[in-house]
Amino acid sequence: MNAAHSALLNDVRLYISQIGGLPVKVDVPGILFDANGNRVKLGTKGTADSLNCIKGRFVAVEVKTGAGKLSTIQRNFGRSVERAGGIFITARSVADVETRLRQEGLA
Secondary structure, eight states: OOOHHHHHHHHHHHHHTTOOOOOEOOOOOOEEOOOEEEEEEEEETOOSEEEETTTTEEEEEEEEEEEOOOHHHHHHHHHHHHHOEEEEEEESSHHHHHHHHTTTTTO
16 A cells, blocks of 8 residues: 555545545454464455444445556445445545545435
């Protein structure tokens, strides 16, 4: 994650907080070890950068900067979110998030 990506992600999370949403920092997928030293996998590959609850709706935001594009696994995650009734946003700016959330009646 580069500085521009981190800055945009922080701005998106701040915006979501300001409209009353609950942003959740996501640092998965990853691996932990249980008490016996066994590896335990966490998370789902392709999970969006920010998972949020806004007025009871699940909203996943994948931040992209520069020429960054969604990977196949990220597109699949987004489709899964939408099939489950959630909202998936690819954001190159906070305005992208704001526009989509207004369309959904959440901002």
